[in-house]
Amino acid sequence: xxxxxxLNTDLTPQYITKLRDExxxxxxxxxxxxxxxxxxxxxSYVFSGEGKRLRPIxxxxxxxxxxxxxxxxxxxxxxxxxxxxxxxxxxxxxDQDDLRHGQHTIHKKWDESTAILAGDGIYVMSLSMIAKxxxxxxxxxxxxxxxxxxxxxxxxxxxxxxxxxxxxxxxxLIMVEKKTGWLIGLCTELGGILGNQQLETIQSLKxxxxxxxxxxxxxxxxxxxTANEKNMGKxxxxxxxxGKQTILSILAREKNQKDWQNLNSNILEIDRSIKIQKExxxxxxxxxxxxxxxxxxxxxxxxxxxxxPDPCNSRLLQFTKLILNRxx
Amino acid sequence: xxxxxxLNTDLTPQYITKLRDExxxxxxxxxxxxxxxxxxxxxSYVFSGEGKRLRPIxxxxxxxxxxxxxxxxxxxxxxxxxxxxxxxxxxxxxDQDDLRHGQHTIHKKWDESTAILAGDGIYVMSLSMIAKxxxxxxxxxxxxxxxxxxxxxxxxxxxxxxxxxxxxxxxxLIMVEKKTGWLIGLCTELGGILGNQQLETIQSLKxxxxxxxxxxxxxxxxxxxTANEKNMGKxxxxxxxxGKQTILSILAREKNQKDWQNLNSNILEIDRSIKIQKExxxxxxxxxxxxxxxxxxxxxxxxxxxxxPDPCNSRLLQFTKLILNRxx
Numbered sequence: 001x002x003x004x005x006x007l008n009t010d011l012t013p014q015y016i017t018k019l020r021d022e023x024x025x026x027x028x029x030x031x032x033x034x035x036x037x038x039x040x041x042x043x044s045y046v047f048s049g050e051g052k053r054l055r056p057i058x059x060x061x062x063x064x065x066x067x068x069x070x071x072x073x074x075x076x077x078x079x080x081x082x083x084x085x086x087x088x089x090x091x092x093x094x095d096q097d098d099l100r101h102g103q104h105t106i107h108k109k110w111d112e113s114t115a116i117l118a119g120d121g122i123y124v125m126s127l128s129m130i131a132k133x134x135x136x137x138x139x140x141x142x143x144x145x146x147x148x149x150x151x152x153x154x155x156x157x158x159x160x161x162x163x164x165x166x167x168x169x170x171x172x173l174i175m176v177e178k179k180t181g182w183l184i185g186l187c188t189e190l191g192g193i194l195g196n197q198q199l200e201t202i203q204s205l206k207x208x209x210x211x212x213x214x215x216x217x218x219x220x221x222x223x224x225x226t227a228n229e230k231n232m233g234k235x236x237x238x239x240x241x242x243g244k245q246t247i248l249s250i251l252a253r254e255k256n257q258k259d260w261q262n263l264n265s266n267i268l269e270i271d272r273s274i275k276i277q278k279e280x281x282x283x284x285x286x287x288x289x290x291x292x293x294x295x296x297x298x299x300x301x302x303x304x305x306x307x308x309p310d311p312c313n314s315r316l317l318q319f320t321k322l323i324l325n326r327x328x
Numbered sequence: 329x330x331x332x333x334x335l336n337t338d339l340t341p342q343y344i345t346k347l348r349d350e351x352x353x354x355x356x357x358x359x360x361x362x363x364x365x366x367x368x369x370x371x372s373y374v375f376s377g378e379g380k381r382l383r384p385i386x387x388x389x390x391x392x393x394x395x396x397x398x399x400x401x402x403x404x405x406x407x408x409x410x411x412x413x414x415x416x417x418x419x420x421x422x423d424q425d426d427l428r429h430g431q432h433t434i435h436k437k438w439d440e441s442t443a444i445l446a447g448d449g450i451y452v453m454s455l456s457m458i459a460k461x462x463x464x465x466x467x468x469x470x471x472x473x474x475x476x477x478x479x480x481x482x483x484x485x486x487x488x489x490x491x492x493x494x495x496x497x498x499x500x501l502i503m504v505e506k507k508t509g510w511l512i513g514l515c516t517e518l519g520g521i522l523g524n525q526q527l528e529t530i531q532s533l534k535x536x537x538x539x540x541x542x543x544x545x546x547x548x549x550x551x552x553x554t555a556n557e558k559n560m561g562k563x564x565x566x567x568x569x570x571g572k573q574t575i576l577s578i579l580a581r582e583k584n585q586k587d588w589q590n591l592n593s594n595i596l597e598i599d600r601s602i603k604i605q606k607e608x609x610x611x612x613x614x615x616x617x618x619x620x621x622x623x624x625x626x627x628x629x630x631x632x633x634x635x636x637p638d639p640c641n642s643r644l645l646q647f648t649k650l651i652l653n654r655x656x
Contacts, residue, residue: 038488039481094445112422112440113421117422124480127455131470137466152452159442
């Protein structure tokens with residue numbers, strides 16, 4: 001990995017791509033043993049493809065602009081990406097999702113036992129990686145562990161809320177903040193710790209990432225309906241049809257519970273279901289309302305930037321604009 | 329937890345029971361949040377019962393006799409027991425075992441998704457606990473992480489070897505050493521690190537535990553056939569009948585592959601199967617040979633005691649005698 005980046009580099013799409021390529025390369029060449037193949041083949045498979053690597057990029061950008069060392073940012077960046085992938089492997093089993101980043105999930109390509117163990121192994125690898133940081137290692141490790149438990153709690157709420165049509169918008173938002181927001185908040189928080197910031201600044205960085213991550217997840221819920229499967233690289237429409245609570249189903253229920261339930265009680269062919277749901281959501285202003293909610297979380301994130309020193313704050317603002325402007 | 333133990337207390341069964349009660353109590357009152365219930369109810373359930381708690385007891389005895397602090401031994405002891413239980417919860421899903429310590433496993437009482445997440449949560453809790461030690465925290469954390477990956481490798485070999493009747497005794501022994509031996513070796517190793525020992529002594533302690541743990545697992549394989557279900561608190565005979573490689577099946581194959589295969593190709597009612605297997609194993613001297621193998625590992629363990637200072641070595645010898653003298 002080549003870390004000859006300039007502190008004041010403008011956050012161009014080219015620069016993001018360069019960082020992404022570097023993290024993709026680093027993950028592909030993780031020094032994995034060959035044996036036992038039962039454990040390491042599926043782990044290699046997970047990192048053989050390309051990923052967006054948004055989390056390590058965000059961590060890198062944050063810490064780099066606060067003066068953290070390149071080595072520490074590399075270790076911590078890879079660690080959060082491994083942590084993220086551990087949660088994906090296990091969540092995909094729990095949610096019976098067959099596609100991820102355009103390829104079969106482990107439990108689909110192999111079986112559930114293989115996927116459980118591969119997820120465990122990836123998590124252990126993330127711990128070994130985070131333990132390599134030189135600056136404030138105990139604080140970094142403690143923060144990393146705390147975040148992992150919150151992410152488990154978020155996934156637990158997600159499972160607990162399945163098929164529960166009494167879930168309120170507030171409950172949904174807490175779930176999303178824990179499940180997705182917290183891990184993205186961990187990236188900016190670690191960037192701050194590795195960059196020797198004061199507690200108040202680290203708290204602001206964490207809040208920025210958590211709010212940004214929550215916006216990102218709500219956007220993901222929306223893309224289930226508005227994007228197409230090829231762009232997303234995973235099965236679409238599955239959340240709504242299998243009873244997952246998403247921003248759209250909750251807002252739809254709040255708007256017109258009876259019509260929404262009628263519409264969903266007829267099990268149709270999946271593409272047809274999505275089309276009907278989409279028409280309902282548009283006609284009832286739900287997509288617009290969800291968009292406003294995303295904007296509100298972005299505003300909350302941006303509002304914390306005033307507590308974060310230059311050039312970190314301006315780079316985080318640029319990053320926000322780049323990642324939320326997406327169709328997948 | 330009351331740690332008013334005497335360094336030179338004789339390792340009586342009463343003393344072991346006292347330590348066990350203390351660890352059982354500590355695990356029962358782990359300060360778990362109530363919500364999300366999806367995550368914390370099954371975790372509480374795992375620790376509501378009594379366990380043998382051999383690993384934390386071994387860690388405690390080792391470190392206590394080397395002058396480690398009571399607080400550190402408490403944290404590290406609970407951490408290894410949590411790590412152990414995380415592996416049990418996930419292994420039970422992979423092996424489809426329905427009973428553990430006389431009660432239903434999580435995936436049986438709830439479902440597989442609940443069990444995957446509960447296992448993850450228990451593991452995260454173990455990491456938070458191990459990170460609390462005050463003495464050599466980074467060395468302790470690194471050792472803990474390394475051991476967790478080896479245990480995953482051991483479980484991977486176990487799964488990989490299922491139904492593979494070409495597995496040799498050596499391959500089986502490597503699998504057992506990684507799957508079970510290593511975690512018990514971690515206990516004595518951590519006791520040594522927390523007790524400020526030199527690297528050579530720590531290596532001897534690790535070797536002692538690993539060999540002892542391997543003996544313990546081979547004994548466990550034997551008890552599948554020689555014990556009864558009530559004593560073991562888990563389903564018996566399931567390993568052999570579902571194609572798991574155990575010390576007995578491998579030695580039986582080595583002795584008389586054809587007869588052993590014939591005997592196992594007739595699927596019978598489980599109790600009848602176990603009876604026929606047991607007769608074959610006795611008649612062919614397999615049980616005796618497995619016993620000799622256990623003794624050889626115990627000898628290797630005891631042989632390392634000469635590199636371990638008093639009173640640690642004499643207490644470890646006493647512990648060895650107490651735990652291997654069991655019928656469950």
